[in-house]
Amino acid sequence: MVRFCSPQYEKVRIYRMDGSYRSVELKHGNNTTVQQIMEGMRLSQDTQQYFTIWICSENLHLQLKPYHKPLQHLRIWTEIVTELTVLDPQRETxxxxLRRDVRLPLDVEKKIEDPLAILILFDEARHSLLKGFFTAPDSKLITLASLLLQIIYGSYESKKHKQGFLNEENLKSIVPISKVKSKAYHWTNRILHEYKALSTSEGVSKEMHHLQRLFLQNCWDIPTYGAAFFTGQVYTKASASNHKVIRVYVGINTKGLHLMNMETKVLLISLEYSTFMWQLGHADQYFQIHSGDNKMNFIVHTKQAGLIVKLLMKLSGQMTSNDKSVLDKYAYG
Incomplete structure (x- = not known):
């Protein structure tokens, strides 16, 4: 009797933002596309449409297109890092x-009910919050922290969840890293108070995916929610004779453009699409923003300017099929 064995394919790890991963078979080797990998993720057809494959090292994150071949991107990552940043490519692994598609409209996300999709979105939102990419009032951050306590530790227990419970280590798991030392210790009473109120509220379901969805609901009005982040620098006049360089994150999402101080994580500017215009600078090395409403003009210097402008065009509905860029080979189709 002849036995036919299924072929052994090479596998690749696709990580989620909580650190877990799934090994996916590459049935077409190096030529396996994003679309084919997504099909191998064993997500339902509905869930698949909310996510896509990103290639990320510590300081450069790119969303890939369905026809891209991720293994080829992995192989030439040092070239991509050199072309798009001033970083040492040897330090970028x-x-x-699997991450949220930056093009996913918020009104579509708000209708999602699938627990797995909610979990993946929650993990990514929590990661963004803790890394400091969600700029929001203290009251909002405290509410999100209390929700995370309920999700991580279950319902409030007076003997266990006392004042000393929220030490620095525990705070790092529920509040942005930029707030842990500066503000979080002043928040502990308020966080525990909201946590207790949430635990004892009969109007709030304690089902895990309901809590995760409630967390997302509290994130949706944060300006930078769902943004793709790029890096650059802005020159400001420190005095009449010299300029100060501010390193910034440029966040682009379906709402608009957001400029964040890279060191302090303070939101410097947040502009909705209808309120500003942009222009790509010489050799794709910078872009200029003009906002009539705010009487604002500024220039962001970055080797990622071409990608940023292309994404702005895409998400604002201004891109046509004729708009092509040398950076098409990378992302945001």
Whole structure:
């Protein structure tokens, strides 16, 4: 009797933002596309449409297109890092991630009910919060922290969840890293108070995916929610004779453009699409923003300017099929 064995394919790890991963078979080797990898993730057809594959190293994150071949991107990552940043490419180790599609409209996300999709979105939102990419009032951050306590530790217990319970280590798991030393210790009473109120509220379901969805609901009005982040620098006049350089994150999402101080994580500017215009600078090395409403003009210097402008065009509905860029080979189709 002849036995036919299934072929052994090479596998690749696709990580999620909580650190877990799934090994996916590469049935077409190096030529396996994003679309084919997504099909191998064993997500339902509905869930698949909310996510896509990203290639990320520590300081460069790119969303890939369905026809891209991720293994080829992994192989030439040092060239991509050199072309798009001033970083040392040897220090940038790429991995593939399943992440929210930056083009996903918020009104579509708000209708999602699938627990797995909610979990993946929650993990990514929590990661963004803790890394400091969600700029929001203290009251909002305290509410999100109390929700995370309920999700991580279950319902409030007076003997266990006392004042000393929220030490620095525990705070790092529920509040942005930029707030742990500066503000979080002043928040502990308020966080525990909201945590207790949430635990004892009969109007709030304690089902895990309901809590995760409630967390997302509290994130949706944060300006930078769901943004893709790029890096650059802005020159400001420190005095009449010299300029100060501010390193910034440029966040682009379906709402608009957001400029964040890289060191302090303070939101400097947040502009909705209808309120500003942009222009790509010489050799794709910078872009200029003009906002009539705010009487604001500024220039962001970055080797990622071409990608940023292309994404702005895409998400604002201004891109046509004729708009092509040398950076099409990378992302945001």
């Amino acid at each position: 790429p991995q593939l991630f």
